[in-house]
Amino acid sequence: MIEDQEHLFEKILEMALKGKLILWAGAGLSMEAGYPSGGQLAELLWQRLSDTEKQDLQIDLLKVSDYYVNHQENGRKELIKTLTEIFHKKPQPSDSHEIINKMAFIKTIITTNYDKLFEEHILDIEVLKTSKDLTRIKANSRKLIKIHGDLNSPKQLVLTESDYSKLYGNGRQDPFWSKVRVELTEKGVIFIGYGFNDLNVRGLFEYLHKKLKRHQQPKYLIAPNLSNPDKAKLESYGIQYLDCNGIDFLTRLYQEWKTTGFMHLGSDEVDTDGLINSLKHEGLSDAISIKSGGGRLFTYNPVPGKAWNLTVTSDQEEFGKRINDWQKGYGADDLFIPKQIINEAILKIGDFVVGNQETIPEFRFFRQGRIHDKVRIVFFESKIELENLNVRSYKYGEAGLKIIVSDQYACFTIVIPKISTSNFTYTGTIKPKEICESVSGLLKWYDAINALGNGEPFKIYSKELPKGYQDANGGSFKNAEGFQSTRLVFQVLKEIEEKFKVRFSEIKEKEIFSEGTLKRLNEFLHLFRENRFKPDYANGLPVRSISDDPEKDVIPLINKANKDGFLIFLSDQNNVSLLNQEIQLGKGQLFIEKPILENMSSKTNEMIIKSGTNNYFVFYEAFGLATFKDHKND
Incomplete structure (x- = not known):
């Protein structure tokens, strides 16, 4: 292609990348599969006439078709029968149609051909032949618009001059042609398989030019060796010309698109769906x-x-x-x-x-490692079993091994510097899955790691893992102590589940280890261990006087509490929201030891109460309420 032609090709490639390109296919594409061109079809029909009928009959497809219909008995029926015989033969392989099948960025194909080559090569394409077909077409599907119909629907075939006149003359009110016009006003068009010396093709181009007028997108005719007068006529129709063979053009367009599309992925210049579908x-x-x-x-x-x-x-x-x-x-x-x-x-x-x-x-x-499915690990002393594990094993240096063990709950990485059946030392890390499906399932992992840290023997049931690790007695885990604090988190969650009959599921790891959740779990830990917890009231507890005179109600109360040792606040119901579960703690008690009053304001009745010994205790009904005697000697 010369320089101007290269510029036109780049513009077509740009439309292809955006998914804004229509292929308008003529008989030339079908010739590759062994079917006749428009001129050849006219001659085949003409040859079947008698010598008398041939006289003064021009070899033109429309004129020969008109003759069949108007001058022979059951003319239209005979014409369709003859066409069926011509197109019934098995097509030859077509490289053009194979490439077009892969060109998922071309989502609309319009054709004047009668054959079924596109349907046979593009299995998921949807065919439109009449206005009735519009109601069943999916929005994002690839579409084949057969404006002249096909042999499966003889009544809709466009064969004669009167058929052409009806199709192109009445199209203004036809929803089918409205759909065609919408496609042509939104996307550019490449015409492939058309010979410009065909008068019917010229009539088609002229019709489109008149109908689209100022709304038309760029149009290109792909054909070799067009004469200068023909080029000038094309230009008058608003069609630009690329001097190239159809199959060569399609091959280059597809190759250029494959090497360019992903380089611009993520920008508005590329149709992502077209890229992915072409990979498929x-x-x-x-x-x-x-x-x-x-x-x-x-x-x-x-x-x-x-x-x-x-x-x-x-x-x-x-x-x-x-x-x-x-x-x-x-x-x-x-x-x-x-x-x-x-x-x-x-x-x-x-x-x-x-x-x-x-x-x-x-x-x-990324290392993929060797994959072993459905592995089972058993610790005999603690009777812990981990089942349906996925194991990846990697070579580690000259003689070592790295093993990544995982299931739906967690992923545990073990590094063994040297392969041996005994007296080896593990190092490793555990990472819970991002979404925790079960507290019990994850807690079992931490118990297994604790068993590793204690040097407990275990057995791996797998046909594929190295023999030395199928009975790994004598191994010890070097850094298991670091997991104890994390294990405690899930232990407390498990105790909450059992006591309050709730179940934590589908919770995110970052939610479990958030500052607010960890603080709340620490409170529950003290409640489970001591039936109480100590809240942090370093800045005191803000209270308000019930009456307008704190001297009469608050100060006597503080003085009496100092004498008795504790000031007690009561609350009726206490519900705690924890990881999408509502925990009902029941009635509550706050004990403040040796209370003192600070920052009393007579104007606002606002006061701060602090513990003189910095001792605060909270009790809940679910863990047992306290009495004054319980804490008098604390």
Whole structure:
């Protein structure tokens, strides 16, 4: 293509990336599958006439069709029968239709062809032939608009000059043509498979130009070797011309789109659905997870076996050393390569270019490890069992192993520096799943880790894990003590469940370990252990006088409490909201030892009461209310 042609191609590619491109397909596309062009079809029909009938009959599709209908017995029926015989043969493979099937960014195809090549190649495409079809079409589906009908619906076939006159003359009021016009006013059009020397094609272009007028989007005719007069005529219809073979154009457009689309993902310039659907058409992914920002693709989940093709070049030794060490298994962690030591990188899913050194935020190679499903671990002394575990094992350096054990509750990482059947030391970390489904399930994990820390023997039931770990007696866990405080959190939650007949489920880890929740759980811990807890009233307790004269009601009360030792406040009902559960504590008592009065204001009746010994105690009915005698000697 020359420079002006390249500019036109770039404009078409831009519309393709946005999903704003219509393919208008003519008979030339069907010729690749062995079907006739419009001119060839006219000649085939003409050849079936007698010599007398052929005289003075021009070989033109509309004129020959008119002759069949108007001058032969059961003319229209015979014409349809003849067309059915011509198009009934098995089509040859069509590269053009295979490519168009994959071009999910082309969501609307309009054709004047009678054959079923598009329906056979694009299985999920929906066909529109009349206004009645509009009611069943899904909003985001790929659509094939057959404006001349097809042989499955003979009554709707557009064959003769009178058929053309009805179709293009009355289209203004027809909902079917209204749909076509809406599509053409919203998207650009590429015409492929049309010969400009066909008078019927010229009539179609002229009709569209008149109907769309100022509302029309860019239109392009893709065809080779058009003459200058024909180019000028095209221009008068508002159609731009690309001198190119149809299959060559489609192939290049698809390849350019594949190498460009993902590079702009996340911007308004790209139709994301079109990209994902095209991956599916090539069998590359049926569940790809995408997060985009600033046009960058962050996460890919391709189908195993059809995942990655990453080409990276670097002239620094550090790059080669990191890759070699990682391949040999030195370290079980992911491999991170700084972008600064990368000269060039091209990342592909199949043939789709999805990133390079500019758009990929970081180069990190994740270790997948060997996967073992349905593993069972049993601690015989404490009788703890963990079942249906997913285990990933990794080579760790020369002779070690890293194991990641997980289920729906938590993930536990174990590092064993050297493989041995006994006298080895574990190090590791535990991480609850982001959503906690069951307190009991997670607590069982912490109990298992506690058993590890105590050196308790255990057995792993798995056919695939290394033999030395199927009976791991003698191992000990080096840093289990760090888990005790976290375990206590879930222990308190479990005790709350049992006492108050509630169940905590689907709670987020960050909610469990929030400052407010931990404070509340600490209060429950003291209630369970001591039947009371000590609130923090460092700034005192604000109270108000019931009457207008605190000298008569508050101060005598404070003096009497000082003599007795405690001031007691009572409350009728106390309900606590904890992790989406309502905990009913019942009546409450607040004991303040050696109360003193501060900051009394006669104007507002507002006072601060503090404990002279900084001792405050809270009791609840659910854990047993207290009496004065219970605390007189505390």
